[in-house]
Amino acid sequence: MKINQNTVLQGKKVTLVPYTAAHVPRYHEWMQSEELQRLTASEPLSLEQEYEMQRSWRDDTDKCTFIVLDTAQWSGQEDEECMVGDVNLFLTDTEDPTLGEIEIMIAEPSYRGRGFGKEATLLMMSYGVRNLGITKFEAKIGQENEVSICMFKKLHFQEVAVNSVFQEVTLRLDVNDQERRWLLEQTNHVEEKSYTDLKQPAEVLET
Template sequence: MLLNQNTLLLGKKVVLVPYTSEHVPSLGPSLCPCRYHEWMKSEELQQLTASEPLSLEQEYTMQRSWREDADKKWQAQPGVTEESCMAGDVNLFLTDPGDPAVGEIEVMIAEPSCRGRGFGTEAVLMMMSYGVTKLGLTKFEAKIGQGNEPSIHLFQKLHFEQVAVSSVFQEVTLRLAVSEPMRQWLLEQTSHVAEKPYRAGSAEPH
């Protein structure tokens, strides 16, 4: 993630910023009820994301690994302002050492009030466009829990096709090869996105 640790992407509905230590603490409902550590206490999100609850110290350790690991190209927090309206996260992994053109992508809209508003769709499109134009990716993969119908539907809407089902991990795998027409479509969908330098707290409402 060192490549883009100072990059902010500004869309119409979401702002994507790098995952920093400021996004981890839970400050309580009066200040920011939707920070990452608080979200991941939710049993629903644990089931949808096949995640285990982590201690605050473990969350900080994970955050530091995102900053230092070159194979994790971005974890970004979609929202309008960082303190008051974090909505979830979108991740892009380089998981195949033999094929650096493949990116595994995932998205989580953790804040219930932010679901069904197109935030996840725009976040995924923005991340895919970044992967194609900045990282040279030509293929994307998404692994989603079988019961996570909203996420499966989102990726199918973006032209991903289901290619495998794992009964062991209870997940489906969807893939998308970025042909030239698909690349042009993706760039059209994200033509409004602006790339700016990131400083903690610099995401602005729009």
């Protein structure tokens, strides 16, 4: 999505940066994992297909994605060395542009269970509410992924459907005034910055 192609959201544990071509090789490595393919219901892609997918994430109006970085490691290092996962919003309901389907993946096993997924999800939700006009979120999660289901329930999502064919649970959050205040309170520490400005010093050093 073009709107976030220069946006950085910096939190305490995680920093969200736009998904660029430089992130693709590491992302492609992650998605060779059969575990991640199963948890994300994804098919393995070739590296060239992964680059095409990255371009579509950047250009399509119904997709918004950020790469999740470790904030503590990111200072002074290249993004690729600090990548831990990604977080996505799908705006695919043409009849309801205020509905966003959210996905979170913490790909690096050593970062799971440490609050990185929770903060990344909160940052994306806050961004969706403030910048994209989202007032309803859905998350579709495999029934076996109890950790993710539990995390979303802690973020006030409620289970609304179970698809036994796809073995998938749908959770939903309607962002009323109370939920909006809570969400903005949870993310009031977040700094929004320009990705271009932050990347500039590294580019100057290289030339």
